[in-house]
Amino acid sequence: MTDLSQPARTITPKGHLGTRVREIFRYRELLVNLVRKDLKVRYKSSVLGFLWSLLTPAMLLVVYYFVFSVLLPGGIPRFPIYLLSGLLVWNLFNVGLVSGTGSVVGASGIVNKVWFPREVLPLSAIGAALVHFFLQGIVMVLTLLAFRHPVGWTYLPLLPVALVALLLFCAALAIFFSAVNVYLRDMQHLVEIALLPLFFLSPIVYSYDLIANRLGRFAGLYLLNPVTPVVLAFQRAIYGNYSDVVHQFPFWWYLRNLVFVIIGSSVLLVISLSVFRRLEGNFTEEL
Amino acid sequence: MAAAVEIDRVSKHFKIYREKYTSAKERLIHFGRVPHEEFQALDDVSLRIEAGQTFGLLGHNGSGKSTLLKCMAGILQPSSGSVTTVGRLAALLELGAGFQPDLTGRENVYLNASILGLKKGFVDKVFDDIVAFAELERFIDTPVKHYSSGMYIRLGFATAVHVDPEILLVDEVLAVGDEAFQRKCLDKVRTFQAEGRTIVVVTHAVELVRQMCDAAAALDHGRLVIEGDPNDVIREFRERLMAGVTSLDEVGREMATSELSPFWGKVRIEEIAVQYPDPERHNVTHGEPLCFDVHLTSNEPIDDVVIGYAIYGPMGQLIHGSNSHLKGVELGVVDGPRRIRFDLGSLPLLDGTYSLTVGAHTLSGLVYDHWEQKRRFEVAAGGRDEGMISLPARITTD
Numbered sequence: 095m096t097d098l099s100q101p102a103r104t105i106t107p108k109g110h111l112g113t114r115v116r117e118i119f120r121y122r123e124l125l126v127n128l129v130r131k132d133l134k135v136r137y138k139s140s141v142l143g144f145l146w147s148l149l150t151p152a153m154l155l156v157v158y159y160f161v162f163s164v165l166l167p168g169g170i171p172r173f174p175i176y177l178l179s180g181l182l183v184w185n186l187f188n189v190g191l192v193s194g195t196g197s198v199v200g201a202s203g204i205v206n207k208v209w210f211p212r213e214v215l216p217l218s219a220i221g222a223a224l225v226h227f228f229l230q231g232i233v234m235v236l237t238l239l240a241f242r243h244p245v246g247w248t249y250l251p252l253l254p255v256a257l258v259a260l261l262l263f264c265a266a267l268a269i270f271f272s273a274v275n276v277y278l279r280d281m282q283h284l285v286e287i288a289l290l291p292l293f294f295l296s297p298i299v300y301s302y303d304l305i306a307n308r309l310g311r312f313a314g315l316y317l318l319n320p321v322t323p324v325v326l327a328f329q330r331a332i333y334g335n336y337s338d339v340v341h342q343f344p345f346w347w348y349l350r351n352l353v354f355v356i357i358g359s360s361v362l363l364v365i366s367l368s369v370f371r372r373l374e375g376n377f378t379e380e381l
Numbered sequence: 382m383a384a385a386v387e388i389d390r391v392s393k394h395f396k397i398y399r400e401k402y403t404s405a406k407e408r409l410i411h412f413g414r415v416p417h418e419e420f421q422a423l424d425d426v427s428l429r430i431e432a433g434q435t436f437g438l439l440g441h442n443g444s445g446k447s448t449l450l451k452c453m454a455g456i457l458q459p460s461s462g463s464v465t466t467v468g469r470l471a472a473l474l475e476l477g478a479g480f481q482p483d484l485t486g487r488e489n490v491y492l493n494a495s496i497l498g499l500k501k502g503f504v505d506k507v508f509d510d511i512v513a514f515a516e517l518e519r520f521i522d523t524p525v526k527h528y529s530s531g532m533y534i535r536l537g538f539a540t541a542v543h544v545d546p547e548i549l550l551v552d553e554v555l556a557v558g559d560e561a562f563q564r565k566c567l568d569k570v571r572t573f574q575a576e577g578r579t580i581v582v583v584t585h586a587v588e589l590v591r592q593m594c595d596a597a598a599a600l601d602h603g604r605l606v607i608e609g610d611p612n613d614v615i616r617e618f619r620e621r622l623m624a625g626v627t628s629l630d631e632v633g634r635e636m637a638t639s640e641l642s643p644f645w646g647k648v649r650i651e652e653i654a655v656q657y658p659d660p661e662r663h664n665v666t667h668g669e670p671l672c673f674d675v676h677l678t679s680n681e682p683i684d685d686v687v688i689g690y691a692i693y694g695p696m697g698q699l700i701h702g703s704n705s706h707l708k709g710v711e712l713g714v715v716d717g718p719r720r721i722r723f724d725l726g727s728l729p730l731l732d733g734t735y736s737l738t739v740g741a742h743t744l745s746g747l748v749y750d751h752w753e754q755k756r757r758f759e760v761a762a763g764g765r766d767e768g769m770i771s772l773p774a775r776i777t778t779d
Binding site for chain 1: 488497499
């Protein structure tokens with residue numbers, strides 16, 4: 095009966111980040127189960143289930159194809175593919191952050207009754223968004239195959255790095271906002287509104303060069319938005335070989351930007367974990 | 382012995398808001414200052430619960446006992462001090478917490494178990510036991526939103542006790558569910574005791590502590606009043622209750638009566654002692670006689686004393702009640718201590734926990750003292766009849 099693998103647990107206002115991270119890791123199975131629950135609940139009584147995750151981007155592609163390639167030709171050629179390669183990234187970030195922010199408040203039922211590392215909640219929200227990301231990735235791949243689109247093979251190794259960068263950044267923000275949201279329920283709405291300008295600050299519906307050229311020497315400023323390097327890497331790898339209307343930088347340029355994002359996000363993550371830790375003590379009183 | 386739970390100088394204060402400003406606008410208007418009062422729920426509490434002990438935590442409502450339990454469970458973080466627990470811990474605070482209505486019972490068991498920190502491989506092994514314990518074999522693949530509240534609680538309890546906890550925290554949940562289920566819960570808790578697991582029970586049911594616990598502690602207004610042998614703790618707890626440190630649910634009724642009756646306290650009930658036929662066995666089986674002794678005392682000679690009693694069933698129904706006058710017994714003058722024996726004869730009752738209310742009053746009904754359902758007795762009738770009353774029923778056929 096005695097399970098000595100279970101270490102002693104000390105609950106106190108003081109605590110180390112290391113033990114905390116270890117605890118989150120020990121609860122990884124809960125993370126997976128919460129993601130699974132999230133997806134199951136979402137598609138529980140719908141006939142098509144997971145197909146819905148594929149149909150939305152597919153419909154988007156069809157509509158954009160008609161609008162930008164048939165009705166209003168010009169601009170970026172094969173615009174739907176360009177758009178989707180950036181939108182894939184944005185959807186992951188957007189859905190992960192919004193649902194992550196509401197995750198602790200949404201799970202008040204279990205937060206008030208059972209102990210587990212609460213950081214698992216925002217992380218599982220991001221996990222669910224990641225699953226959708228891969229589902230939409232399938233639509234992307236199918237579209238690329240249908241158009242026999244030339245993929246930038248040499249840039250493909252950027253994609254996992256970009257994904258890690260985005261997940262780190264998203265996790266840092268989601269953990270921070272999910273804790274603040276317990277005390278200040280406005281956070282949820284604030285985050286949603288802040289995401290709107292951020293979307294247009296990222297080169298998703300237009301090309302990076304459009305802004306960078308205007309900024310001239312200050313083009314680096316544009317890259318301060320951590321989502322931008324990730325979007326750029328995806329666009330370069332998926333779309334870039336097709337048309338040089340969009341940015342054509344060497345491999346190391348993308349990589350360097352992504353490494354900056356990873357470093358910055360890691361620092362941010364450490365900060366938000368300690369903020370979370372500090373705020374967590376009174377969750378039960380506020381929920 | 383090793384400590385399973387070590388509580389070291391734990392304090393907890395809550396902010397009590399008169400108004401709650403949770404939106405940014407309101408916070409801005411009030412410059413982030415929210416009018417509040419500090420409430421000290423726990424004040425420098427230190428406790429050590431040894432591994433394998435069954436520990437009772439007594440206290441009236443608002444004494445901080447549930448707060449302390451939540452600190453042990455890790456749900457609340459102490460404002461200062463620390464709580465260290467060694468071993469897997471399961472808290473029966475609210476059964477079925479975190480069940481997802483849209484998921485099936487099976488999916489919820491796995492989800493709930495992983496919230497409690499278990500691996501899938503382990504749950505696979507005990508899954509059938511959980512379902513059998515909850516008696517939900519037929520409904521395990523039905524979404525729990527279609528469950529009755531009883532089924533919901535059964536599944537929650539079954540999951541919680543099958544996660545192989547080394548420390549079990551119980552917060553009066555044993556008072557929920559139907560009677561058969563309560564008994565099942567108690568049985569399970571007893572099995573845990575026998576297996577040497579650590580159990581912490583939070584309650585104000587003194588009898589439960591006396592029967593089950595190896596050690597106990599009493600809290601009063603957030604402070605630890607006494608810890609040690611359950612009997613000492615219970616006595617101290619009682620005295621404090623009587624000394625006016627009262628809670629509404631336990632003695633509120635007496636308080637209310639005391640305001641009405643000018644004779645309150647002239648005759649006091651010192652003790653009501655249930656006399657089981659076999660003192661080793663804390664229950665009475667079908668057909669056995671049951672007695673209880675009422676110990677009275679008075680400081681001055683009082684000649685107008687009637688003792689009334691009532692027996693309540695497990696769900697609080699009045700089963701039987703009478704008094705000394707109706708039974709044709711005149712108590713005469715009560716001066717100093719006096720013992721009165723009530724012989725109930727053989728009880729036609731079926732299994733369950735029954736409670737006893739005793740009151741002392743004048744013939745005209747003015748109350749001297751009143752113990753509302755403070756004593757309980759167990760009936761273990763055996764047999765398979767359902768309900769409360771045993772009837773000599775016979776079935777014939779032609």
